[in-house]
Amino acid sequence: MKRPLNEPLHALALRGRPRLLRDGEEVRLSLKGLALLYYLALEGPTSRARLADLLYGHSAGLQNLRVELHRLARALGREVFPRGQDPLALPSWIRLEAQGEGEVLEGLEGVGGLSDWVYGLRERYRAVSVSDARRALLRELAALRPPFLLVLRGRLGAGHRAFAQALAGALGLPFHQALRPEGLVYLEPPYPQVALKDLLRSKALLVLRLDPGEEPRFFLELRAQYPAERVRVVELSPLTWLEARESLLKDLPFAEAARAYVLAGGEPEWIPEWRACPEGPKRPLAQLRLQTRFLSEAGRFALERLSVVPGAIPEEALEALGALPHLDELERKGFLAYRQGYRFAREGERRLLYAALPLGQRQELHERVATALAFSGRAMEEALHRRALGEAFEALLPSHLRQALLGEGLGRRALGRGTERAMLPKEGEGVFAWEKGFWVALLEPGEEARFSLEPQEEEVLLEVAGEAYSPGDAWGFFLRVRTPAREGHVALEGRFIQRFLLPPGPVFLGFYGLGLAEFTLEAFRPREDGLLAWNLAADEGSSGG
Structure with a gap:
């Protein structure tokens, strides 16, 4: 139901001291009453039992909640929630104001059992560092007005979520990671089980992360029904060296900056991870392994075996590693690409999988590939695997590498x-x-x-x-x-x-x-x-x- 044009709008200020403003004037409410409204504004409809547990945490919580709802109605001079409503939903005449200055929900972490939730919100709304190139894109997208569907293409580590957070800040919209009626809603695989009609009805700015490979049914159905003039697809490419040097790697010595940049493949989300953990970051590997779970088990194992081969993978190696039956799946899912032969779509992803192989398996796979290449006379490719095995390789090198x-x-x-x-x-x-x-x-x-x-x-x-x-x-x-x-x-x-x-x-x-x-x-x-x-x-x- 639409809000009547003459109905006063109430705004919850996200930053600074928690407060509810009516036509710019603060309405005096208890801290627990404010906490209840903020939770509904940010997390959507919530059961009374859940709210009672969060705000009070004891057996009389539901009774205390009923008292607080009565106080809210009296303070606002009107019914806030219909009698018997469960789950409770924020009324349309109260909205969240995301713009402003100060700490997110300053002081609200001391209310009931909300501390973890509040700290999580502060992380969600923390200032996000973006490169000049991404800032230019943010300025370009600042003209978007919900409802709208923005699709972010890019590989793992491209920083989809951080970019969506920065966009929410630039537009002054609340940032959500689940479907909400308003604000900026960021959705990533595995996509939520939501009816298409609910997505089409949403007044939010929907930001969808789209991974490489075969386009999922969720995206195809949504794009087929969403008005074309309210859809935009954006590619989040890796940062150039100059962009990274002027932002994430600013003031670092060349060797340290270059190492983090190259090993991360220029992906902005992975660059800080390689800086913090030079021997091999765990989070990017976990992200990659989570994504490989969408493969068949046999396909996933084949991909891991192929990680011993950088660059174009010779057919002899594909056969020796038992990967030939799985090439179609690995290409459709975006892990392999065909460019003068099959290869990993990104060297940074191959490197993560390779580093995770047990040393004994790594050696056995190198030996298997080196033997296959030796029989076919591919000396240069064989040399790489001989070197990895600690064997003599110099005589196999072509003249330019010698x-x-x-x-x-x-x-x-x-x-x-x-x-x-x-x-x-x-x-x-x-x-x-x-x-x-x-x-x-x-x-x-x-x-x-x-x-x-x-x-x-x-x-x-x-x-x-x-x-x-x-x-x-x-x-x-x-x-x-x-x-x-x-x-x-x-x-x-x-x-x-x-x-x-x-x-x-x-x-x-x-x-x-x-x-x-x-x-x-x-x-x-x-x-x-x-x-x-x-x-x-x-x-x-x-x-x-």
């Missing part, structure tokens, strides 16, 4: 810095400029970044300096420099300075592997001196300074 890791096939010259030369980057992909130079982040195996430099008319000494990080179980993070004469590969790790003697002509720089780097580029006319530089020039002749 060069980068072992320094084979690339000579050096002793040179020095002459006159500084301008060498400007041209077009590229995946390399980003910022105030300290450039940065590049490769979070998934097989990703690459590249850019080219302005062609030079004479030999140049190129200096690439900065910091880099790569997880210890990956091959590394590598720089490839290609000139018309030669190509060189070097590994970037920790603080580094790599120098290259370049011949005249175009220059192409590429990054591959797993990890990230911040770096600067400087170019000089080469001269004879004691600084060692990788020689990518056409001949061994010296250059004047």
